[in-house]
Amino acid sequence: MTAFEPHLTNAAWLAADVEASVMEPPPPVDLAAWAVDNVTFPKGTARPGRYNRKDFPFFDRVLEVLSPDHPCRFVTLAKGAQLGGTVVAMIFSCGTTDLDPAPLLYTHPTEPNARRWMRMKFRPFIRASERLRRIFATEKTKDASATGSYVERNDGRATIQLAGAASPSSLSEISVRRQVQDDLSKWDDDNGAGDPEGQADSRSKAYDDAKIFKNSSALVADNCRITKSRLAGTDEAWNVACPHCGHVHPLEWENLRANIEAEGADPANLFVACPNCAGKIYEHHRPLFNSLERGACWKAKHPEREAVHVSLHLPSYISPLARWEEMARAWLAAKGDPGAEQTFFNDWLGLAYNRAGEAPPAEKLKARADNGPYVKGMVPAGFPLTALGFDCQGDRVEGQLVAFGPGRRRVVVDYFVVPGHITEDETRRQLDRLATAAWPHASGGRHPADIVAIDGNAWTDDVFDWARKHPRSRVIMVRGSKSDVAEIIAPIRRDAEGKGRRRRTKTYGNRFFNVGVSGLKATLYEFLKREDPLARGYVGFARGLGEEYFEQLTSERREEISTRGGRKVFRWVPKKGMANEALDTMNYAEAAATLKGWTRMDDEAWEALMAERAQSGQQAGGQIDIEDVLLSTPAASPQPVPVAAGKPDPSDRLA
Numbered sequence: 001m002t003a004f005e006p007h008l009t010n011a012a013w014l015a016a017d018v019e020a021s022v023m024e025p026p027p028p029v030d031l032a033a034w035a036v037d038n039v040t041f042p043k044g045t046a047r048p049g050r051y052n053r054k055d056f057p058f059f060d061r062v063l064e065v066l067s068p069d070h071p072c073r074f075v076t077l078a079k080g081a082q083l084g085g086t087v088v089a090m091i092f093s094c095g096t097t098d099l100d101p102a103p104l105l106y107t108h109p110t111e112p113n114a115r116r117w118m119r120m121k122f123r124p125f126i127r128a129s130e131r132l133r134r135i136f137a138t139e140k141t142k143d144a145s146a147t148g149s150y151v152e153r154n155d156g157r158a159t160i161q162l163a164g165a166a167s168p169s170s171l172s173e174i175s176v177r178r179q180v181q182d183d184l185s186k187w188d189d190d191n192g193a194g195d196p197e198g199q200a201d202s203r204s205k206a207y208d209d210a211k212i213f214k215n216s217s218a219l220v221a222d223n224c225r226i227t228k229s230r231l232a233g234t235d236e237a238w239n240v241a242c243p244h245c246g247h248v249h250p251l252e253w254e255n256l257r258a259n260i261e262a263e264g265a266d267p268a269n270l271f272v273a274c275p276n277c278a279g280k281i282y283e284h285h286r287p288l289f290n291s292l293e294r295g296a297c298w299k300a301k302h303p304e305r306e307a308v309h310v311s312l313h314l315p316s317y318i319s320p321l322a323r324w325e326e327m328a329r330a331w332l333a334a335k336g337d338p339g340a341e342q343t344f345f346n347d348w349l350g351l352a353y354n355r356a357g358e359a360p361p362a363e364k365l366k367a368r369a370d371n372g373p374y375v376k377g378m379v380p381a382g383f384p385l386t387a388l389g390f391d392c393q394g395d396r397v398e399g400q401l402v403a404f405g406p407g408r409r410r411v412v413v414d415y416f417v418v419p420g421h422i423t424e425d426e427t428r429r430q431l432d433r434l435a436t437a438a439w440p441h442a443s444g445g446r447h448p449a450d451i452v453a454i455d456g457n458a459w460t461d462d463v464f465d466w467a468r469k470h471p472r473s474r475v476i477m478v479r480g481s482k483s484d485v486a487e488i489i490a491p492i493r494r495d496a497e498g499k500g501r502r503r504r505t506k507t508y509g510n511r512f513f514n515v516g517v518s519g520l521k522a523t524l525y526e527f528l529k530r531e532d533p534l535a536r537g538y539v540g541f542a543r544g545l546g547e548e549y550f551e552q553l554t555s556e557r558r559e560e561i562s563t564r565g566g567r568k569v570f571r572w573v574p575k576k577g578m579a580n581e582a583l584d585t586m587n588y589a590e591a592a593a594t595l596k597g598w599t600r601m602d603d604e605a606w607e608a609l610m611a612e613r614a615q616s617g618q619q620a621g622g623q624i625d626i627e628d629v630l631l632s633t634p635a636a637s638p639q640p641v642p643v644a645a646g647k648p649d650p651s652d653r654l655a
Contacts, residue, residue, distance in 0.1 A: 031063035034095040038131040065310040074309040076214040078230040080316025081347035101158035102177035109186040111164030168193035184216035195567045221352035222570040233311025234300040240289035244279035267328035283324040336536040338526040355522035357558035362550035369541035376542040381443040384613045389588030390454040400585035406606045411540040453592035472511040486516030489591040515591040552582035
């Protein structure tokens with residue numbers, strides 16, 4: 001017998017065997033089963049341990065239609081916040097990359113969002129799974145995966161590429177079979193090259209079997225991407241099974257709301273009545289009413305669309321990660337405040353919010369002022385927090401002093417125009433006087449405006465040159481952001497100048513902020529409709545502000561326009577031929593007051609501030625005359641409080 005003896009086989013059989021193995025279709029891709037086998041949540045999370053389908057039965061349908069075995073091209077999940085949608089997106093991304101490798105594009109609103117998600121969510125998700133640690137080359141260095149831009153399979157058969165919707169370059173020159181479009185409602189309408197959602201969708205047009213997962217909570221109704229996507233698909237709602245009679249029905253918000261708002265209702269004991277047997281369904285019944293075995297299921301309004309687009313709506317209160325008592329208290333705290341109500345609708349209900357699109361008539365607001373109790377130039381009692389808003393124009397600076405109080409209420413104290421450009425010495429001197437003037441309070445004493453916000457969008461360096469002479473806790477620069485997704489006020493970390501290697505950044509003293517004027521306008525226009533001075537959000541006006549002030553304050557309406565690429569969106573548009581400085585300065589003053597804590601202060605904090613103002617140590621004065629402030633010599637102007645101008649205070653911090 002030789003050391004090596006070859007084994008012969010039939011060549012025809014071998015060829016047939018290889019052909020059969022190649023032609024054999026792959027096994028079905030069951031993402032829900034894959035999640036049970038491979039997904040583990042670490043200690044400290046809401047549901048530590050293995051993924052449990054019984055905790056999240058409503059996700060079985062989502063994972064089913066995300067499988068490549070289902071024919072639909074688009075899957076939309078419009079959901080509440082903190083419900084588990086990101087986990088579903090990661091199961092889809094990792095499960096299909098494991099079972100049916102293909103290039104996948106994961107797009108966030110911005111590239112920083114994408115990198116933060118990679119670092120804080122995706123990599124820990126991989127590290128928690130033995131299977132995923134073997135599949136992905138997540139710990140390699142000296143390649144792009146180390147920068148957080150993508151991860152790839154160890155065998156190179158698939159990658160997960162990150163992108164930011166705000167960057168058109170990250171949505172170009174790439175072709176992918178699968179996509180996740182995360183936080184879709186927060187994508188801007190135009191990224192400079194057109195509609196980013198359309199750009200992302202086109203990245204998969206080469207694949208007939210592409211799968212595009214759109215995942216997000218909702219925002220403002222008329223511009224909400226995820227809502228429009230949901231309505232374009234099957235539009236499915238999760239139906240629960242009554243734990244008493246088994247009747248299958250949607251667990252609707254209006255039924256829950258009725259019990260939350262009922263007289264004598266206890267948020268800790270919230271229930272909803274079954275429409276069939278009237279039995280009370282409580283939160284502790286969730287394992288029963290969500291049970292697939294008992295009949296809980298998804299029901300579609302448009303089942304005929306399933307072959308192309310499956311869309312589902314899932315409110316947070318369905319999930320075991322949400323507590324009904326917390327929901328009830330959140331609604332009671334938000335009710336009556338449009339901004340807070342929108343947050344509730346978006347985060348708890350997964351629904352878009354309809355906001356005011358037009359102001360009440362200007363003449364009605366002027367009549368309110370003329371017949372009201374507020375004196376021009378005098379801060380009224382009960383409104384101790386004051387803010388000045390300045391808007392820079394080519395030949396003038398317009399300003400508005402607003403006093404803020406509890407219950408989101410405010411009173412416009414005064415409005416004025418400073419002649420000249422921000423670069424002119426006399427204009428700056430007059431702005432200094434206004435910024436440091438001690439305004440009389442009806443409750444006693446005098447006090448300067450707590451904070452001043454000046455428009456820095458135009459003549460930015462000139463505005464900064466004036467602003468930097470004042471403490472940054474008292475004078476900030478602002479610029480309006482038209483996007484519906486912009487925060488009320490958010491710091492601008494840096495502004496870049498120059499090109500290429502000469503590019504540099506300017507921080508503007510850490511006092512420059514973006515202001516979400518779209519949301520502020522909608523909230524203000526809703527509050528302007530409230531006529532009861534004690535109502536939440538009431539807006540009062542001093543007598544003598546003039547007709548033009550109210551025309552400017554109500555000068556904009558929300559209208560449909562077309563963006564680059566033809567997408568229809570809604571934007572705030574001034575009425576033809578009408579100035580809007582009164583509206584802008586109101587927005588800047590409100591944003592500044594928000595920075596000072598206006599919306600966060602509780603009753604105890606308001607009482608303390610009112611007491612401080614009443615005991616300020618300065619004698620109560622009469623009505624301030626703006627003409628005296630602007631035109632008199634400094635000695636004749638209202639007595640300024642000792643506010644350091646020009647010397648930064650090391651202890652100076654924004655509130």
